[in-house]
Amino acid sequence: NFMLTQPHSVSESPGKTVIISCTRSSGSIASNYVQWYQQRPGSSPTTVIYEDNQRPSGVPDRFSGSIDSSSNSASLTISGLKTEDEADYYCQSYDSSNHGEFGGGTKLTVL
Amino acid sequence: QVQLVESGGGVVQPGRSLRLSCAASGFTFSSYGMHWVRQAPGKGLEWVAVISYDGNNKYYADSVKGRFTISRDNSKNTLYLQMNSLRAEDTAVYYCAKDLGKSITGTTKVDYWGQGTLVTVSS
Numbered sequence: 001n002f003m004l005t006q007p008h009s010v011s012e013s014p015g016k017t018v019i020i021s022c023t024r025s026s027g028s029i030a031s032n033y034v035q036w037y038q039q040r041p042g043s044s045p046t047t048v049i050y051e052d053n054q055r056p057s058g059v060p061d062r063f064s065g066s067i068d069s070s071s072n073s074a075s076l077t078i079s080g081l082k083t084e085d086e087a088d089y090y091c092q093s094y095d096s097s098n099h100g101e102f103g104g105g106t107k108l109t110v111l
Numbered sequence: 112q113v114q115l116v117e118s119g120g121g122v123v124q125p126g127r128s129l130r131l132s133c134a135a136s137g138f139t140f141s142s143y144g145m146h147w148v149r150q151a152p153g154k155g156l157e158w159v160a161v162i163s164y165d166g167n168n169k170y171y172a173d174s175v176k177g178r179f180t181i182s183r184d185n186s187k188n189t190l191y192l193q194m195n196s197l198r199a200e201d202t203a204v205y206y207c208a209k210d211l212g213k214s215i216t217g218t219t220k221v222d223y224w225g226q227g228t229l230v231t232v233s234s
Contacts, residue, residue, distance in 0.1 A: 001173075035220055037156070044224045045148075045156065050211060056222060090156050098170040098217025100146065100158030 002026045004091050004103035011109040016081050020106045022091030023073040032093045034074040036065055039105075040087045048089075049076060078108075086110045113137040113223040115207045120228030123197055133190040133207030133225055141165070141185035144214020146221060147192045149203035159205070160192065163214045170217040175201075197232045204229050 003025040012018040022034065036049035047056050049065035052074065062082075067074045074093075078085055091103040119131040133145070147159040160171045160181040169181050180193040190207055204227040211220040 032218070033220060037221070037224075039156075044206060044226050045221075046224065047222050050220055050222060088155075092156075092158075092219065092221070094217065094219040098161070099172065100148075100161065100217075100219030102148075102156040102158060105155040 001097065001099060002095055002101060004093060004101055006089075006091060006103040006106045008104070009107040009109065011111055012081055014081050014083060014110055017077065017079040018081060018108065020076045020078075020089055020091075020108070021073050022075070022103050023071065024093065027095060028069065029067050029072045029074055029093075030069050032095060034065065034067060035092045036063075036074075036076045037090045037092065038085075038087045039090065045090065081110050083110050113209060115209060115223060115225030117205065117207050117225045117228040120205065120230045122231045122233060124234050125198060125232055127197055128193070128195045129197065129230060131192040131194070131205055131207075131228060131230070133192075135188045135190065135207075135209070138209070140183075140188040142213070144210035144212060144218075145181075145183060145190045146208040146210060146214075146219060147179075147181060147190075148206045148208050148221070148224075149201075150206070150227075151200075151203045154203075157203070158219060161210070161214050161217050161219060162190070163217075165213075168215055168217065194230070197230075199232050202230060202232045 037045040207225040208221040209223040
């Protein structure tokens with residue numbers, strides 16, 4: 001099995017850009033797709049990025065995803081930050097043992 | 112639109128059993144893999160189990176293997192999670208989630224989530 005490590009928290013001002021990282025402990029980050037989920041307080045998660053860099057319909061293009069094989073990590077970039085983006089963000093992937101795995105989550109504060 | 116509605120949560124004593132259900136609508140249920148994901152109070156998300164579109168392939172997290180069983184009834188558009196030998200550490204909100212694909216090999220790519228049902232294991 002593997003782990004996905006995220007920063008516990010990040011903060012940035014409205015209108016700015018924030019990048020949330022997700023580092024895979026073993027196995028290549030490129031070997032299995034990475035998804036990103038947003039969870040606002042008191043709500044269920046919603047999907048903001050799937051298959052590394054694809055946005056579901058309805059998700060603004062301020063949200064983008066990427067992977068970097070050199071650092072074995074994935075990143076979620078949110079540009080033009082809005083107060084409504086304040087939430088917990090989770091990365092997620094899977095492996096050849098058919099297990100899903102979530103990162104520990106990153107609390108985004110927009111101040 | 113896609114709707115996933117969980118039910119069956121509640122308070123249960125350690126060692127007892129509980130069955131969760133998830134009623135799906137707004138998509139062709141029999142064409143997609145389905146997952147259960149849980150979240151303990153104040154904690155992060157934990158993947159629990161996945162079942163392929165046809166029910167033939169099932170995979171579990173190590174923490175629940177041998178105690179939980181995922182199943183589906185495609186004629187009723189319903190997903191289930193049978194939870195046996197419950198422990199205090201199973202206390203969580205349980206989410207039903209739809210996969211982007213068929214999940215034949217257990218791939219986890221969720222595109223829709225339910226609202227969750229709370230399971231509390233306590234004496």
